[in-house]
Amino acid sequence: MKTYEIAVIPGDGIGNEVVPAALQVLRTLADVHGGLNFKFTSFPWNCDYYMANGKMMPDDGIDILKGFQAVFLGAIGDPKRVPDHISLWGLLIKIRREFEQSINIRPAAYFKGLESPLKHTKNFDLMVVRENSEGEYSEIGGRIHKGEDQLAIQNAIFSRRATERAMDYAFKLAQSRRGHVTSATKSNGIVHTMPFWDEVFEDVSKKYPDVQTAAYHIDALSAFFVTRPEIFDVVVSSNLFGDILSELGAAIMGSIGIAPAANINTKGNYPSMFEPVHGSAPDIYGRGIANPIAQIWTAKMMLDHFGDTDIAQKLLDILQDVTAEGVKTPDIGGRATTQEVTEAICNKLKDLA
Amino acid sequence: MKTYEIAVIPGDGIGNEVVPAALQVLRTLADVHGGLNFKFTSFPWNCDYYMANGKMMPDDGIDILKGFQAVFLGAIGDPKRVPDHISLWGLLIKIRREFEQSINIRPAAYFKGLESPLKHTKNFDLMVVRENSEGEYSEIGGRIHKGEDQLAIQNAIFSRRATERAMDYAFKLAQSRRGHVTSATKSNGIVHTMPFWDEVFEDVSKKYPDVQTAAYHIDALSAFFVTRPEIFDVVVSSNLFGDILSELGAAIMGSIGIAPAANINTKGNYPSMFEPVHGSAPDIYGRGIANPIAQIWTAKMMLDHFGDTDIAQKLLDILQDVTAEGVKTPDIGGRATTQEVTEAICNKLKDLA
């Protein structure tokens, strides 16, 4: 019997609705599937915590989380009370960095029962592999002067090590999929880092002669996500470009309410973190109608990470079956509550037993 | 009788097919419309020129162009022979910078006769106002170390002056449209420049109490271009974000082959430049099937810039009529050649006379 020790951070807003839903699903899954067990420990770190304590997590927060096998996070952010760059850099991005979660992966694929905004929902099935530790998301930079002379400078930092790591991950992933990697570049507009990105991509691709490659500028690539998403298998990108592409991926699936994500520590020295793509959605919080699919799909990615890929795949199939049967929340055209969707999923899991 | 002196740079690839098409349309327009006259002077600056001379334009190229009222450009780039960052920074971006073309504007709107990839083509009609002189497109940065320690650094530079200028332009434009400006930000991920961008947006918006505002992070905003483009009127953005958004705008219209752009010098001290969004498309060059709509719509934006807005609007209507009648190139589902489309447009212009 395996027991996974998981740190749970519901966070803000609907995180507090969809995380309990996902835990209910994981508990049911453990019940029906003899070999699995979860131990969840919850941490109330969010914008409320910040309002009370002036920080997003205790000083030893990172130390506390170190002992777990994974961090399972809901959503962070409540911009009316705490500026995003404080709440996110104080918790979400801090965990990504401190735990060397250098890769962020986000699938986008045709999802049964969801209506895509695209006319021709070809059977697309892609994975965005995003460099998650540096790039455009850096704390280096600042401001100078006041008034009309004011200047703000932001340094984007690309290291060969981190760039190679993301690309190696992408190529290996492609080997287990359809054998194709697309590089998201902008070497025609961004003079220093993107030609560097291209060179590293060239170099890394030589190590994987069995994998085919393509490279598009981020502007064209974004357009292709809309006009022909079926051409992509694995898309490797910088931190910012991956952020944009994965949200576009969610949009073409039919909803950002269902897209999951994993922040992977590739070395295995710290826990990885699993969090959906959507935010805390303060506008709908408290009404019991938040879509739990993204958070549950995120749990599925956590199972994959643990190596429990069979049961993970069954869970994803169930998510699609339930959605296709019309048990869905209002954001995707249904009338079910968070709880009703969750129970429909749990019932199908029980049927597996 | 007004005579406009226009510098023409067809550039690379299909630029050499669509620019002549657009000039034919402008000449026809001058014939049927008594008060207008054009004097075109063509310059062969492109990647061929680079191969022969080691530079994209002569040393006094900028001086030569100064004397014209506008630059009318096709497309630049032939990456198999000249790396993009050389060809573009040596010509396209050089002209944008030297002539202080600090704003780039790009419309995206429902276009009659074009099939959008979106299921519900609501009547969207938006304009991306892109800061065009700084931001993520800067020459500041470089590399250090070799091998696995190699680092590339790119500085994104945001000045209050240029940021305000783009925003002022956007707000004024909104006043002449539907009175709404959306700011493209990423202040939750990009620590230094994007919170600055938000502050300037706050400040500038106070000067325009009659204009309504919204702000979204670029990831969500890109998704909204796909899921609900009809919510946007004017979208103001940094250089990079505007690049991505305007290409997405072209994609949801139904083709990047039709999207136009204008690089505006707001001070009037140097010529503005008009160039379509699409590139040089070396893959289809020489077959006579390049879509001339973007280049002709770009000419329409040039007429707007000169103040000839009535005839400009008539030209845009004709572009849509011809497309709706099915006279269109293969990229948008037709079977016409560049020349056939151009002639259909000229014939309708003659009917106006």
Ligand SMILES: CC(C)[C@H](C(=O)O)[C@@H](O)C(=O)O
């Ligand atoms: C060619 C390239 C440098 C350019 C840009 O990114 O500005 C193009 O994509 C555009 O949008 O005009």
Ligand SMILES: CC(C)[C@H](C(=O)O)[C@@H](O)C(=O)O
């Ligand atoms: C909240 C924000 C900082 C974050 C990011 O851009 O990384 C989010 O958009 C995401 O994609 O996880």
